[in-house]
Amino acid sequence: MKFSVMVNEGPYTHQASDSAYQFIRAALSAGHEIFRVFFYHDGVNNGTRLTTPPQDDRHIVNRWSELASEHDLDLVVCVAAAQRRGIVDPDEAKRNSKDGDNIAPGFRISGLGQLIEAGIESDRLLVFGD
Amino acid sequence: MLHTVNKSPFESSSLKTCLSLARSGSDVLLIEDGVYGALAGSAHASLVAEALEAVRVYALEPDLKARGLSGDRLIPGIEVVGYDGFVDLACTNDKIQNWL
Numbered sequence: 148m149k150f151s152v153m154v155n156e157g158p159y160t161h162q163a164s165d166s167a168y169q170f171i172r173a174a175l176s177a178g179h180e181i182f183r184v185f186f187y188h189d190g191v192n193n194g195t196r197l198t199t200p201p202q203d204d205r206h207i208v209n210r211w212s213e214l215a216s217e218h219d220l221d222l223v224v225c226v227a228a229a230q231r232r233g234i235v236d237p238d239e240a241k242r243n244s245k246d247g248d249n250i251a252p253g254f255r256i257s258g259l260g261q262l263i264e265a266g267i268e269s270d271r272l273l274v275f276g277d
Numbered sequence: 278m279l280h281t282v283n284k285s286p287f288e289s290s291s292l293k294t295c296l297s298l299a300r301s302g303s304d305v306l307l308i309e310d311g312v313y314g315a316l317a318g319s320a321h322a323s324l325v326a327e328a329l330e331a332v333r334v335y336a337l338e339p340d341l342k343a344r345g346l347s348g349d350r351l352i353p354g355i356e357v358v359g360y361d362g363f364v365d366l367a368c369t370n371d372k373i374q375n376w377l
Contacts, residue, residue, distance in 0.1 A: 148367075148368050150367070155377070161309070162283070162309045162310075162340075163283075163309075166283070166308060166309060169339070169360050170360060170363060170364065170367075172360070173359075173360035173361050173363065173364045174364045174367075176361075177361060177364050177365075179364065179368075271367050271368075271373055272373070273281075273367060273373055273375060274375040274377065275283075275375070276375075276377045277283075277377065
């Protein structure tokens with residue numbers, strides 16, 4: 148089965164990032180496909196590589212990056228939500244004359260069309276948020 | 278149809294709304310703080326117990342455990358599932374409504 152997942156809540160806020168991650172891991176280990184993970188609203192904060200949680204806490208951002216590299220996941224951050232919250236890739240940094248970027252490995256910035264496509268192309272779309 | 282509820286019934290009306298709208302034969306999965314809705318003897322227990330006549334109600338085990346809730350404290354008839362069970366429910370139901 149082909150799943151897509153939408154994450155609408157930032158990391159370390161409540162539980163949505165963790166629930167989405169655990170669901171995706173369980174789906175992958177059951178042999179299902181994850182078509183896309185779409186980060187919207189405060190969920191875009193899952194995609195900044197500048198995150199530095201205490202060493203004895205889970206690193207939610209790195210965990211996404213590692214899962215993406217392991218399973219070739221498509222992690223998409225909404226561009227409008229990202230701009231509002233300062234999530235920037237090299238192209239966006241250049242376009243908006245910023246002095247740096249902070250997108251985490253495995254993430255890419257794109258638009259809402261990617262969410263619509265995920266809804267069309269996947270058998271199921273699950274939403275995690277607060 | 279699979280409904281997921283992630284809020285405690287003590288903080289939000291989403292469980293009540295979900296149960297009032299879920300069609301007979303639906304699956305309702307309680308996750309995150311939603312698992313408090315599975316607790317026997319609470320002010321909301323009768324709402325869930327009545328709903329069990331028409332829908333199946335599940336509670337996510339890791340979220341129960343994280344809150345110190347064990348199976349013997351739950352409303353009879355509620356089924357405890359892990360993330361693998363969550364994935365199965367998402368497969369067997371052709372539509373999913375995540376109440377947030």
